[in-house]
Amino acid sequence: MSMRTKRWVVGVDLGGTNIVVGLLPMEGGEVLGLRMRPTDSHRGAKFVVDRIIEMVEQSIAEVLSMHGGRRDDIAGIGIGSPGPLDRKAGVVINTPNLGWRNFPLRDLVANAVNLPATLDNDANCATYGEWWLGAAKGVDTVVGLTLGTGIGGGIVLDGRIYHGVSDVAGEIGHMTIDSTGRRCKCGNYGCLEAYASGPAIALRAVEGIEAGVETVLSDMVGGRLEDITAATVYEGVVAGDEYATEVMKDTAKFLGAGVANIINVLNPEMVVISGGVTRAGDYLFAPLRAEVRRRSFRAAEERCAIVPGELPGTAGVVGAAAVFKKERYGRV
């Protein structure tokens, strides 16, 4: 290993839809050489890995040429991926969204670019990113929730990602909040994700429209109800639509039950909520905080800030880089 001080860490955030790559200065700061491209997982695992490698090389080249420096200044690569994973082996055990099974992602990337690499869960990375450089900077105990196609969760205790005994910890999206409730795509009934993920919000909106409520939402998509997304609902809220506001409030209530559970069990200093739906701002956060207050222990709730993430789009990259730093140097 060179004695030259390493200046940058690469972060890779592999998602079902997009791959995001960037470089972080070792001491933290802005993401440099940021790149985002579609994952195109239908083209196969090799294609996806090649795309990651290409993006990593491009990011590195851009940063080295703009900031001066040489390849030896790059410490390594942190990779965030959907799970479940075997972190130690660097293997993706099974990812329905990508269609992978026992796929040695970490070493394929590491060997191709000739840099050491680490692998961790994407939701863990997003939470760790908010902890390192975002909303939870300086906070010891943080729980992160990312609302998207699914609901990802991450737990940071005393400045470390809490992984549990088999790297599954933090699956907050699949917490039962209604044991006889809606079927979730995981096979269980009444998961938080079945109520508050993007598709679940859209589905609840469509159900109401089909039942005959008056709303601008159907006009917003030209009557094609299948085009309604969580973003449509958010736009309806901003446009002052009563029904959209109701759907958002319901979302906040379901989410509030989940967040209250987390607060009662883990008693964290902060819960960071990320994802597109947080653009709804106080339309989401005001009823969310009220529901949490109603459902959790006061001594826990009054010590816990519930805030939106501050690194939209890059939390995963930042956190993946932080994981590399932590595993390589013992501290972030």
Place this chain on the structure above:
Amino acid sequence: MSMRTKRWVVGVDLGGTNIVVGLLPMEGGEVLGLRMRPTDSHRGAKFVVDRIIEMVEQSIAEVLSMHGGRRDDIAGIGIGSPGPLDRKAGVVINTPNLGWRNFPLRDLVANAVNLPATLDNDANCATYGEWWLGAAKGVDTVVGLTLGTGIGGGIVLDGRIYHGVSDVAGEIGHMTIDSTGRRCKCGNYGCLEAYASGPAIALRAVEGIEAGVETVLSDMVGGRLEDITAATVYEGVVAGDEYATEVMKDTAKFLGAGVANIINVLNPEMVVISGGVTRAGDYLFAPLRAEVRRRSFRAAEERCAIVPGELPGTAGVVGAAAVFKKERYGRV
């Protein structure tokens, strides 16, 4: 401080119904000088504290006289109490069951018996007791649930009680499993405790009887339905009563939703279930494990043992002593 090696630690388990006190050898072992007396909290806080002090003195005297030794051999006292607590200050902040507010329990006991003392939550202590000398001996990451009048929870991570930022962590009994469900005495709706605590089990049984189901349960209490308890249901199960078995299965399902949530979020090595209802054995544990399997991630569930506690009646005393040992000497 004397240089003489301390031989024993006192454990105090203060509950809403009973006070249990005993001594543990420093290196672990059987509980010695075990005493149990009613709390009689209606007689006031001073009465309760005096009773604790008296019981502690009696236990110490018994052990010293039987095993030889002198007062100086006693290291100190670990106290477990219902919460919420301020552990550092040794103060019980608010305990509805005892009617106390901001009560400096730890120092009142410590000063009266002239020994150092620690204070922790009763459910934390029960879990820590199972971790030190019971079902979870040698297991790093354990979650404990005690089913009684309420449902207490405790979390042990890496051999330490996890307290959270304001000592509230582990309130698993008040996890929402049915967000539109039964009202809990905490004010929330759909808490696990509102379904699977002793009184909740009895209430569900009575509701069925009032709705006209056929069962031996009403005969077992001479028609006085208000006398039905969880123990009655358990006896009905053993007697082969179909309805009682159904109530027990429902209990297992509700409990399973809560345990699955814990497994998905904390991914522990073991969940220890304690309390009278565990006497139902496989009538409870078989459907419980099946429900957990149905509701949790396989990679988490297959690594988690769900077992009954092995220290019925004394887990709280053992764990309170372990807390003292941990705080005083840094290890148990």
